[in-house]
Amino acid sequence: MRSKYTSIHLLILWCAAALFASCSNTDCPLNNVVRCYYTIYSSQQGAPVTCNDTLSVYAADTTLLNKAVKFASFNLPMSYALSTDTLTFLFKSNQGINTTKVYVSHTNRAYFVSLDCPTTYFHNITDIKYTTGNTAPTIDSIVIIKPEVNYERTENIRIYLSDF
Amino acid sequence: MNEQKTLGFICLIFSLFLVSQNCLAQDQNNPQPEQRQRGIQYVEPTVHQTKDIKFFEGMAVGVDVVGAVMYKLAYYGQLEGQLRINLKETYFPVAELGIGHSDHTDEETLLHFKTNSPYIRVGCDMNFNKDKKSKNRIYCGLRYAFTSCKFDLSGIDQVDPVWKTVVPFSYKGMNTTASWIELVFGLEAKIYKTFHIGWSARYKMRISQSTPELGEAWYLPGFGKNDTHNFGATFNLIFDI
Numbered sequence: 001m002r003s004k005y006t007s008i009h010l011l012i013l014w015c016a017a018a019l020f021a022s023c024s025n026t027d028c029p030l031n032n033v034v035r036c037y038y039t040i041y042s043s044q045q046g047a048p049v050t051c052n053d054t055l056s057v058y059a060a061d062t063t064l065l066n067k068a069v070k071f072a073s074f075n076l077p078m079s080y081a082l083s084t085d086t087l088t089f090l091f092k093s094n095q096g097i098n099t100t101k102v103y104v105s106h107t108n109r110a111y112f113v114s115l116d117c118p119t120t121y122f123h124n125i126t127d128i129k130y131t132t133g134n135t136a137p138t139i140d141s142i143v144i145i146k147p148e149v150n151y152e153r154t155e156n157i158r159i160y161l162s163d164f
Numbered sequence: 165m166n167e168q169k170t171l172g173f174i175c176l177i178f179s180l181f182l183v184s185q186n187c188l189a190q191d192q193n194n195p196q197p198e199q200r201q202r203g204i205q206y207v208e209p210t211v212h213q214t215k216d217i218k219f220f221e222g223m224a225v226g227v228d229v230v231g232a233v234m235y236k237l238a239y240y241g242q243l244e245g246q247l248r249i250n251l252k253e254t255y256f257p258v259a260e261l262g263i264g265h266s267d268h269t270d271e272e273t274l275l276h277f278k279t280n281s282p283y284i285r286v287g288c289d290m291n292f293n294k295d296k297k298s299k300n301r302i303y304c305g306l307r308y309a310f311t312s313c314k315f316d317l318s319g320i321d322q323v324d325p326v327w328k329t330v331v332p333f334s335y336k337g338m339n340t341t342a343s344w345i346e347l348v349f350g351l352e353a354k355i356y357k358t359f360h361i362g363w364s365a366r367y368k369m370r371i372s373q374s375t376p377e378l379g380e381a382w383y384l385p386g387f388g389k390n391d392t393h394n395f396g397a398t399f400n401l402i403f404d405i
Contacts, residue, residue: 027391059326059327060326060327060328062326064326077325077326079324079326079327079329080322080324080327080329080331081324081327081329081330081331082327082329085327109377109378110322110331110333110335110378111378111379112275112317112378112379112380112382113379113380114382115268115269115270115273115275115277115382116270116272116273117273118273119273119275119319119322119333121322121331
């Protein structure tokens with residue numbers, strides 16, 4: 001009888017030890033970068049295209065995209081606190097330089113996963129306004145595809161360029 | 165986290181030791197059958213009498229010691245009491261009511277989580293010990309648990325790396341609710357008259373949760389560190405009333 005009880009308790013002790021040993025983990029997301037994903041479309045063809053010109057994007061004295069060439073898509077950060085990000089798009093082509101201002105309005109919210117993980121900010125794009133330049137390529141239109149900007153690496157904004 | 169695991173493990177081992185010692189001591193009190201002798205002998209069948217066990221055998225109240233120790237020493241813990249009905253020494257409908265507490269700052273991220281919220285569990289245990297009159301119980305059970313939790317979360321100010329704006333990170337009074345199911349296995353031993361001690365191990369499965377926009381609560385009162393499932397243990401002091 002004594003050995004029976006001892007065996008049962010040892011078994012229970014072993015199971016409990018296994019449970020306690022196995023229940024510690026940190027679930028911080030591996031992909032924890034929040035970026036707004038832009039894609040380039042041709043306004044004439046209505047299809048994705050690769051732009052052979054050079055594009056730089058600036059915001060608040062910071063270069064967000066530096067002389068990208070042959071690009072079909074790119075991604076940019078969004079501000080944690082501002083309601084509108086003012087982005088300067090600088091296209092360089094054989095025909096000259098085209099500077100376009102893009103105003104991305106959005107809401108911001110902090111996002112918390114666990115005490116072990118750094119916090120971040122998610123965004124919801126509410127509106128986009130832009131100026132038009134004179135030198136090709138120019139922005140024909142901008143469409144919000146997916147307003148929620150979070151960890152997902154999916155298309156958020158589609159830019160239709162003219163003169164393709 | 166490691167300190168918390170160690171503390172829980174020590175409590176578990178301690179409770180196992182106490183309960184097992186009690187069970188073993190009672191075994192030793194039972195007389196062992198004598199050596200077989202020549203001739204025809206009559207051996208009484210070891211049938212556990214249940215005739216004089218009433219349908220309503222009384223009620224009991226209890227407190228959880230593991231949760232209280234964790235409340236004082238660990239990142240989180242709970243003060244919990246239980247009210248239990250004894251039906252035929254077999255079925256034990258039970259309600260457990262507690263207050264979960266956490267006040268913790270992570271050393272690396274400097275995020276601070278704080279809550280002090282109630283929770284309730286209702287369910288039933290079933291005693292599988294054949295000797296119902298011994299007052300020593302081996303039981304399995306099921307619980308449905310619910311908490312309505314209000315928590316605060318704060319951290320160091322965030323500096324936007326591009327626009328250089330400083331964003332304070334402080335959120336107070338965030339509301340969340342959660343419910344879960346618990347599978348319970350436990351042992352209980354009578355110590356003295358109406359006083360029992362017992363421990364239980366629990367597997368918890370979260371079945372619903374309302375999440376505030378900020379994100380999930382780090383800790384759910386009664387459930388533990390928030391996840392889809394969790395493990396827990398209690399060490400109960402129980403008094404028959």
